Amino acid sequence: MDLRIAAMTPWQLILNGFDVLIVTALFYGILILIRHTRAFQLVKGIVVLLAATAISGLIGLSTLHTVLQTAQVALLVAIPIVFQPELRSALERLGRARILSDIARPRSPSTLEKTRTLVADAVARAVLRLSRERVGALIVLERRTGLADLVASGIPLGADVSWQILVNIFTPNTPLHDGAAILRGERVLAAGCFLPLSAQTQTASDYGTRHRAALGVSEISDALAIVVSEETGVISIALEGRLVRRLDEKRLRAVLETDRIDPALVSAHG
Amino acid sequence: MDDFLQRRPVLLGISLLLALAVWASVVTAANPLVERTFQAESVHLVGSPGKGADVLPKAVDVTVTGPTSVISRLTDANLTVEVDVAGLAPGRHTVSPTLVAPAGVALDGTLPASVTVIVPAGGGTGP
Numbered sequence: 468m469d470l471r472i473a474a475m476t477p478w479q480l481i482l483n484g485f486d487v488l489i490v491t492a493l494f495y496g497i498l499i500l501i502r503h504t505r506a507f508q509l510v511k512g513i514v515v516l517l518a519a520t521a522i523s524g525l526i527g528l529s530t531l532h533t534v535l536q537t538a539q540v541a542l543l544v545a546i547p548i549v550f551q552p553e554l555r556s557a558l559e560r561l562g563r564a565r566i567l568s569d570i571a572r573p574r575s576p577s578t579l580e581k582t583r584t585l586v587a588d589a590v591a592r593a594v595l596r597l598s599r600e601r602v603g604a605l606i607v608l609e610r611r612t613g614l615a616d617l618v619a620s621g622i623p624l625g626a627d628v629s630w631q632i633l634v635n636i637f638t639p640n641t642p643l644h645d646g647a648a649i650l651r652g653e654r655v656l657a658a659g660c661f662l663p664l665s666a667q668t669q670t671a672s673d674y675g676t677r678h679r680a681a682l683g684v685s686e687i688s689d690a691l692a693i694v695v696s697e698e699t700g701v702i703s704i705a706l707e708g709r710l711v712r713r714l715d716e717k718r719l720r721a722v723l724e725t726d727r728i729d730p731a732l733v734s735a736h737g
Numbered sequence: 738m739d740d741f742l743q744r745r746p747v748l749l750g751i752s753l754l755l756a757l758a759v760w761a762s763v764v765t766a767a768n769p770l771v772e773r774t775f776q777a778e779s780v781h782l783v784g785s786p787g788k789g790a791d792v793l794p795k796a797v798d799v800t801v802t803g804p805t806s807v808i809s810r811l812t813d814a815n816l817t818v819e820v821d822v823a824g825l826a827p828g829r830h831t832v833s834p835t836l837v838a839p840a841g842v843a844l845d846g847t848l849p850a851s852v853t854v855i856v857p858a859g860g861g862t863g864p
Binding site for chain 1: 743764
């Protein structure tokens, strides 16, 4: 390698450095996209496989080297099949980049802020009340990823968001209380919706169906899902494939108003 | 372990390592190192050779290694074999030649591996 570098002109060196920086940015973007998904484990596996292939080649273990090289080819075919949901999610997140949409459709920050505050307050009040009364609930706030297919699985409502409506939806022994309520902006689009369950193995054993559904929708979209446990009244949120439990009112409102999970919350409650 | 790996600076470091690995792999595949033998047209004496100093043989085979892109453009004329005779007393001396070549070219060896420098009496190269 040193001979090849020595043979390069200063301009070629600069160009190659720039090339490496662009590829680094590309890899970093991919890793950020998948870091909270099962695909991250796959990347770890690939890195180990590549390292093992390189080392076996260097020290002359030719049989192992050939087997590992063959495994790499098989892996290239298997990855798109096994990790289709994660790849789809990653591409959707890539497509949600607001570079073009913000230019094409300027938004009024004050209107957005007003809507967000209104919805955050209604959802927070409803969730706190449901929590006090230990009524199970699952509320999904749609963001940039469209959830039309999930909305179609429930009963359409099209109502303005209010805490009273949300409490009413989840009142036990009523027709809409099972499943999730999905909100878009200041509208409750539907209730009784079916959500995909998370496939995270740890989640499967630790949580009930409602929490797995919340995590599931957060894995395939940028939606924010809020869960109230029927057994304990504990409030949890799922965002970007992460579940944070035992939120108090202050933290719940902070998440609803910022659309972000404070990293301290994850370490404390995750 | 997963928490550590998912931190942004760690991911950035991993990304840089991966990018460098891919770059090295691509550069290696696109421009592999090759070995080739040339015949240097003459062996030059350097280091203030005295009058009458001579070298035998006059030409040597030079085996070099370098990237394909560089070696493919190389000709016998691009390679200069030199023998440093500075400080040699009159008489016969066996000296290893050195190679002057374009950047990225490394000398693997010469044939013969050493040359004979003859410094005549009264023509010493010393101070």
